[in-house]
Amino acid sequence: MPEITEAPIACPYCGESISVLVDDSLTQQSYVEDCQVCCRPIVMDVAVDLDGDVTVSARSEDE
Ligand SMILES: [Zn+2]
Numbered sequence: 001m002p003e004i005t006e007a008p009i010a011c012p013y014c015g016e017s018i019s020v021l022v023d024d025s026l027t028q029q030s031y032v033e034d035c036q037v038c039c040r041p042i043v044m045d046v047a048v049d050l051d052g053d054v055t056v057s058a059r060s061e062d063e
């Protein structure tokens with residue numbers, strides 16, 4: 001059953017904490033979402049482990 005998990009990340013540009021919604025039915029995904037604070041594009045690398053724990057790493061687009 002797909003589940004939406006909220007994961008906190010820190011913006012790589014402005015350092016603000018924002019939360020993103022992750023569909024944990026996909027074990028590996030990567031997408032771009034604009035920061036809610038500074039509006040710059042953050043690349044999210046999402047990994048879901050076997051226990052269903054979601055790890056999101058946020059990086060800037062030009063890294
Ligand atoms: Zn930002």
